[in-house]
Amino acid sequence: MSVTVHFLPDKVTVTAEAGESLLNVADRAGVTIPTGCLMGSCFACEVEIEGQEHPVRACLASIPIDEPILIVRRYDDPIW
Numbered sequence: 001m002s003v004t005v006h007f008l009p010d011k012v013t014v015t016a017e018a019g020e021s022l023l024n025v026a027d028r029a030g031v032t033i034p035t036g037c038l039m040g041s042c043f044a045c046e047v048e049i050e051g052q053e054h055p056v057r058a059c060l061a062s063i064p065i066d067e068p069i070l071i072v073r074r075y076d077d078p079i080w
Ligand code: FES
Pocket: 034, 035, 036, 037, 038, 039, 040, 041, 042, 043, 044, 045, 046, 057, 058, 059, 060
């Protein structure tokens, strides 16, 4: 199933496949999500996904199968 993924604040939209790694989708879209450990420990890759109560670590996240549209807001912190 194809999922439309919008990245904010970049305002970039791409099509992804359910189960695809969120970091891979961002990379394909030309959107940089900061990373560190790539193991879920450092929280450098946290993003917000609209409709979810808590931030998500992008290095552990994949495109869900039950959402036709996913809105991902990355933090735009110039210091991090
Ligand atoms: S890169 Fe460290 S938690 Fe994702």
